Amino acid sequence: MPFPVHYVTRAPGWAPVGIGPAGAAVVIGVAAAERAALGTSARVVAWPPEDLGTALAAVDAELARLDLEASRFRHDSELSRVHGSGSHVHRVSRGLAEAIGVALAAARWTGGLVDPTVGGALIALGYDRDFADIAPDLAPDLALARELEPAPGRQPVPGWRSVTLEGTMLRLPAGVRLDLGATAKGLGSDRAAAAAHAACGRAAGGCGGILVSLGGDIAVAGLPPLGGWPVAVADSSGDEAPGQVVRLTAGALATSSVTARQWQRDGRPLHHILDPRTGWPANGPWRTVSVAAASCAEANAAATAAIVAGRDAEAWLATTGLPSRLVTRDGTVRFLGGWPDPGWPDSSGPDPGGTLPSPLCPGPAWGAPAW
């Protein structure tokens, strides 16, 4: 184990994670831990290693706060209380207002490709509880081989324009159910990374860097390790081909995939990324999209929007300028916005176009945040 285990013993529930090949005597100067959170796994990586305990405590607080604010699977969450209320007007906490505000901003930015009012459609399709309780035995990669068959009775979701948020005053039409899945994990990573970095700074009079991953939606804060945080990018295909490794020096990286969280209903394979225009799982040519952006909420929204956009995804992503990696259902990989070509590191030279930034530098404009 390349880091002292005692660094994490003050953080109950977290398990230390070994970085690097098992048994290798490589001291790499970071420490990591992982636990289940928000229905997925949370991983925190910190340097220097002694900051990990402080970082985990801060991340715990942020994840607990987000869970109590925005989970639609907890009966005691604030969002569930909003849904269960007979009123159409709600005074919500600042935290939930932020989460809903980010979701609405993402909807506006993507032209409705992501839409928080898909909650009712997800429930109707059977995604009404924690995913672990839905279909643990479903064959993997069910949605990979072909595009989904058109489903009968499709209709648009209510639409994000039906929801208004002014400060902490939320107006939600009767029957509309919010699902913040397209942005909430990203927001959680952003919040947690920033909070952990701030906490380490207070505790130690300054700290190095923090990486927080919530189910693969990754945000970093502070200084990265030399060359950036190495992050593997998987396309969830289940094959054994090596994944691309990129280095993240700032901001965030998120991936959306139709190969994760699949289930069946009436013999029909379904996945969790809904097209708001139909209320059914998105049925485009992409199985996985990864996007880097200034914030993880933005990256998360863009990756999901690209899946939903289908054949228009490349054109839409081009308008954002965000570095993106798209994988088609047959495994073809496309790169946009300056995403590093995987052949570059081994070619011992810069990219032919000369446009990629050095991983040691923040780099040129990778796309200004759109919201």
Add this chain to the structure above:
Amino acid sequence: MDNERLDPAATRSGRARGLRQVRRWSNGTAAALIAATALTTGYFARAGATSAPAVAAGTAGALGAAGQPGAAAGTRRPCVSVPVATSGGSGVTRQTVIRSCGTGGGGVGSVPVVITTGRSGEGGDN
């Protein structure tokens, strides 16, 4: 004063003394400036290293391809040669072979790294 002003030798001598004095002041000032600059640079370098901002709104994400040569000399940041996380959508368990720049005797080579992410998840992505 008038006599001194009119005495060329005395004038030359006084001018030379003045020039030497100015040179001494200049040298002293320059040395002080150099020292102050060094101190200030060191202070801000340290401040920058210890209080870099968190994920900042308005700062775009930055990516580089892995495997680039690492390090600027003189920094204390770690060199991490293996993936510390995976972005691939929830529910992925993969074995990834990456190129290592291991410093502990590993050298450059391919090492298998098992990366595990969550097995389930909450909420749709839309």
